[in-house]
Amino acid sequence: MEQKKIRIAIIGAGAIADVHIKAYLQYPDLCEVCAVCDLFPEKAEQLIQANGLTAAKAYKDCREAIASGGIDAVSICLPPQMHAEIAVEALRSGCHVICEKPMACSLEECDAMIAAARESGKLLSVVVQNRCKTPNQKVKKILDEGLIGKVLFATVDSLWWRGQSYYDLWWRGTWDKESSGAMASHGVHHIDLMQWMLGMPESVYAVIRNVGHDNSECEDLGIAILNYPDKLVRLTTSIVNHDEAQQIQFNGEKASIAVPWNVSSNASMVNGFPEENREEEEKLQKYYDDLPDLEREGHPAQLLNFLRAIRGEEALFVDGAEGRKTIELITAIYKSANTGTTVTLPLTGDDVYYQRGGFAKVMPHFHEKHRSVENFVGAKPITLGRDVGK
Ligand SMILES: NC(=O)c1ccc[n+]([C@@H]2O[C@H](COP(=O)([O-])OP(=O)(O)OC[C@H]3O[C@@H](n4cnc5c(N)ncnc54)[C@H](O)[C@@H]3O)[C@@H](O)[C@H]2O)c1
CATH class of the missing domain: 3.30.360.10 (Dihydrodipicolinate Reductase; domain 2)
Incomplete structure (x- = not known):
């Protein structure tokens, strides 16, 4: 029997989210990006438009997307302090999770993520594209x-x-x-x-x-x-x-x-x-x-493994214990x-x-943070390292 396409939510619509979306777009037979979430919904909307994600809806609250019942797997592209909380919530809601590096801000949170994966029976992976x-x-x-x-x-x-x-x-x-x-x-x-x-x-x-x-x-x-x-x-x-x-x-x-x-x-x-x-x-x-x-190399290779592992076609390349x-x-x-x-x-x-x-x-504060912006305006796409995989 033909398997249904895996419905993906991208959580966090910043610099790395675009890399995940472009990788998923290489596998139209396996998946479809159905949601893009960001505190700034206009950023989510912008990624949807720029990538022609016709099936995707923009969400301000990622919990709404996770709880919608219309998502099978999430790519967590949030700042690190949100990784564990959202991963645990997504796993408990029945979604498979691939989380950007660093896996979490503490080992305690890594262990909570691993426990949630075990209890839900869903997959937890961590991005290690190199x-x-x-x-x-x-x-x-x-x-x-x-x-x-x-x-x-x-x-x-x-x-x-x-x-x-x-x-x-x-x-x-x-x-x-x-x-x-x-x-x-x-x-x-x-x-x-x-x-x-x-x-x-x-x-x-x-x-x-x-x-x-x-x-x-x-x-x-x-x-x-x-x-x-x-x-x-x-x-x-x-x-x-x-x-x-x-x-x-x-x-x-x-x-x-x-x-x-x-x-x-x-x-x-x-x-x-x-x-x-x-x-x-x-x-x-x-x-x-x-x-x-x-x-295939980098994110497209790892996300393909994530999709195939969800379909039961191959073993997950990196699980939570390995990321930890x-x-x-x-x-x-x-x-x-x-x-x-x-x-x-x-x-x-x-x-x-x-x-x-x-x-x-x-930990010591080497300096106190005295400048803060919510978003960078007009930034070019980010680079992901020069010699890391040559
Ligand atoms: N694998 C890699 O090579 C690589 C490269 C860059 C970044 N990263 C990782 O990806 C993650 C994101 O980094 P980035 O550079 O894309 O950051 P970013 O700030 O550009 O993007 C994060 C996005 O998350 C949104 N956000 C914050 N809190 C939210 C919430 N509660 N709900 C919904 N959206 C929320 C922000 O508004 C922002 O748009 C980080 O963990 C970073 O380390 C990985």
Whole structure:
């Protein structure tokens, strides 16, 4: 029997919502966007018009759309502080949920989302579109196959650039509404990739600063050391790097590989000094080249998986438990940076850093927010990282 089209609501009609809509529009046989919701309904209306969403209605109150009975699945494209509340409400109303990053502002809220998914039997996914990029998939495959031997050291450079006005948007740069500065808004992409490829560390030590953004309570620069039994990872997240030279590099026993794709390998001379190992490099290069490219990348790839998982055709690529891991790492980074201690995972429920509103209670304000706009007027479409999946 032919399956009905999945009826989608887009919740939040800001910058990233357009990316979700354009992705869903690639799958007209599988789904239809039936609602776009925003506190500013004119923004919802504008997206409906611009994308020719003839079946869609604009809502000011997303709860009305969720409760209408006419929605099967929602894309949550709201500011982070609303993610958990709306996800739980949508799941309890019988909708499948895919939520933009960061999954939520606290581990307590992540757990509420996961519980709501379990209790409702509906799917909960979290956007990690960079996992759906060919080089990241190929590098993960090389690591999983053990082709560079044991990983000894990895470096993660989640380097971005944002101007001062970035933080003028009312919810950004606040511990209560955004839950972070650079780590959960930008570093989240590479932290997720890193933990997907290497798993979770035992402990974390971190330092954070705000070096260049005077309208944000939170950090714009952070450096963390992730401690595994057999390796270290050095992670830097910054939004002050003009070149946005993002890189994730794995140094194994046999070779070093990186995204953007790079491979190098040394053999040891008799005195231990390096000699280029062309044979190893060519072998890894050939393996990389022979792996197939993804048919689709980024949001369109992940949203297609979400739709197919709803139809029972394939397993969900990323569920709530998987999305939660990245929030746990970020939470440990903040706890370490604020306490000056090494933080051991996992974090427990009695920890203030685990709790809803915990960051707002304990994290320092690098600056007080003194400029705020409801919306940016005349902004061009946003960029989603330069080198994150090359
Ligand atoms: N995956 C990515 O690469 C990526 C890129 C950008 C943003 N994001 C994430 O997407 C989310 C949204 O970011 P954005 O840049 O689109 O923000 P935005 O401010 O442009 O859009 C958010 C929209 O939500 C609306 N809104 C706020 N509260 C609401 C409520 N209670 N009900 C209905 N609408 C409400 C706002 O009016 C706004 O239009 C954030 O979590 C952000 O981190 C992800």
